């Protein structure tokens with residue numbers, strides 16, 4: 001596959017953009033090679049500037065559940081764009097999208113829109129701290145909640161410990177309030193509570209998608225809820241990825257546990273920059289202008305993003321069995337990959353939740369970030385490169401989830417599996 005134009009474009013980008021990218025993973029650091037520069041997308045496919053076509057299992061990292069350049073979404077955007085891009089004043093579209101979300105997520109009476117998942121989580125944490133009057137928060141190693149200061153704390157040891165920042169520029173004074181626990185390990189959570197003078201909230205991805213796909217176990221979620229209730233801490237489900245991906249009700253389609261707050265992003269913007277956070281009326285009443293906890297945004301709830309989100313959510317609600325079909329296709333892909341790997345004597349762990357899927361080159365089932373880290377990253381990198389060269393676009397890291405969309409057909413999946421057969425054969 002010729003990618004000479006992308007190679008040149010990447011060199012040029014590196015002259016004026018750090019690493020040539022506006023979000024680090026796009027630079028292909030962990031798999032090597034040059035990232036294709038994209039010209040356009042249509043349905044299941046993306047086309048790069050050299051004219052190569054890719055079957056896309058990334059979909060802008062989740063948002064594009066109806067595929068690229070979806071006609072409905074694009075039309076909805078074009079319609080509102082003609083009347084203006086942003087007003088910084090209320091529009092009815094905001095109320096419409098808010099009520100769609102509120103209707104589908106049980107514990108939520110109200111939502112506030114922001115412009116990214118990072119902002120959504122950052123604001124939810126502030127609200128939790130404001131409501132409880134406590135500073136400490138508990139997060140899990142391997143869960144990603146955006147790049148705001150107090151959440152940019154990652155893997156420590158297995159034991160709960162006060163977090164140290166995982167990036168220069170993040171003051172330790174800030175991250176000392178972030179306590180780290182191990183995913184799916186309730187004892188590590190209890191230790192955090194024991195170590196703290198007061199925990200405002202526990203935040204997690206109920207279906208983790210940022211260490212590869214690692215769902216939280218039902219028993220763990222139930223125990224987590226109980227611990228939070230016992231200590232008066234709020235439970236936050238970060239559903240920026242799993243919201244409208246894992247099911248129409250996000251992770252809550254897979255668990256009976258109800259969080260106190262939920263954060264959203266990705267799909268609710270239909271490809272435009274959007275985030276949101278929601279909770280009961282009582283909790284949300286603490287937010288400005290009703291209450292004292294400040295949060296604001298010049299472009300928050302702008303009509304373009306709201307229209308794209310509304311077109312997407314309305315259709316997700318209307319199309320019966322959509323998630324069942326997406327899940328069946330995701331299973332077809334992961335079951336196929338697993339069978340091919342096994343034929344070649346390669347251990348592969350796979351998982352599916354609605355339209356989210358994941359696979360690890362790992363000997364054992366992955367339940368936590370430390371399990372995920374034991375995956376064969378070199379093998380993953382080779383697999384990724386091989387598939388990319390055959391026009392199959394998987395996420396460029398072992399620690400990312402994959403996504404199915406409505407435009408990918410069974411036939412396309414079978415083509416991807418045929419290519420995977422050859423690539424797996426070259427990995428041994």
Ligand SMILES: *Cc1c(COP(=O)(O)O)cnc(C)c1O
Pocket residue numbers: 115116117118119121144145146147205209210238239240241242265266275
């Ligand atoms: C993507 C993601 C975020 C951050 O959202 P951005 O829009 O990239 O800021 C936060 N939490 C989770 C679970 C995510 O997957």
